Ligand code: ATP
């Protein structure tokens with residue numbers, strides 16, 4: 001069992017306990033530990049308030065002070081410590097009007113989303129399980145803590161979270177939990193898109209995504225999410241785990257008439273670029289009809305992105321993004337072609353724009369870019385080698401300016 005991460009963090013619990021506070025591991029780390037899964041990060045919950053936490057640790061970062069979360073830096077690692085808290089009334093289905101710091105663990109776990117996420121563990125690995133989360137883990141059931149209707153009414157993000165846990169764990173949604181989702185699905189409209197995307201990324205990367213995607217469809221969840229609601233999901237199938245940016249690219253390529261901009265998703269420029277790159281790749285793929293096309297394709301997109309896309313052949317075929325493939329393209333062919341490419345990036349070209357201007361005695365202009373591309377392609381085809389003189393000779397012979 002993977003105890004080491006808890007061992008490393010134990011001195012933090014000990015420090016809190018020595019100062020007469022209660023402290024427990026809680027949330028995903030305890031759930032994953034009980035399921036014998038790898039634990040990525042641990043959450044600690046304590047009766048100490050943020051001020052009290054800061055008073056007893058040397059290095060702290062107040063990342064979420066207003067909702068009671070302080071990060072403690074210990075041996076170069078950061079640990080999230082959250083004060084026991086209860087939540088006040090909700091009136092907008094997404095944020096409690098107030099959070100209260102409380103001194104009891106029970107009050108804290110009661111406000112958590114699912115029974116499997118409401119299990120606490122003390123420093124001696126003793127489990128405190130007020131809502132039978134362990135039994136639900138054994139039975140592979142996702143069940144809200146308390147009344148599902150109320151819990152989803154308070155915070156509709158829990159609906160998407162429930163589906164993402166289903167996708168990651170392959171658990172079943174308990175009946176009243178699923179019914180509560182149905183009742184409150186329209187409230188996800190009020191959530192911030194950033195919070196939704198955090199969960200959707202994990203959902204689509206989950207091993208059991210097929211089932212949870214079916215539930216997303218049955219609940220018509222995308223009708224209530226900005227950007228997504230413009231697309232026709234009855235035409236789109238997802239059966240296997242897929243990276244979020246590739247999923248979005250596939251959706252946009254499948255339904256090119258939908259004009260909604262990616263900026264609605266409030267994702268980073270880096271992510272937007274990645275989606276654009278995947279879209280280009282998907283649009284180029286069906287047009288490859290010759291060995292040379294294939295060489296240009298491998299040169300332009302690189303083998304790692306192409307391989308990622310080829311590994312999604314089921315998604316691409318199911319959604320008719322590539323129907324017929326005139327050439328046999330698989331990872332082996334791609335690797336072989338890549339290893340035979342004379343150059344793998346424009347940076348490696350033995351000439352640059354300036355060399356061309358001087359040799360041809362021309363001033364710069366729009367003609368330069370396509371010429372560089374022609375040179376690149378000639379080298380990739382093997383028509384000329386990547387040597388300055390040879391390239392310039394070829395240019396003089398083949399190019400009319
Ligand atoms: P992961 O392994 O993906 O980190 P996690 O269960 O730790 O899963 P987090 O988003 O890190 O999920 O949240 C930590 C804990 O905080 C959860 O286990 C749950 O107890 C609680 N929690 C998070 N979001 C909510 C929410 N919207 N409503 C109620 N409790 C929540």
Ligand code: MG
Nearest residue numbers: 027028029041
């Ligand atoms: Mg977590």
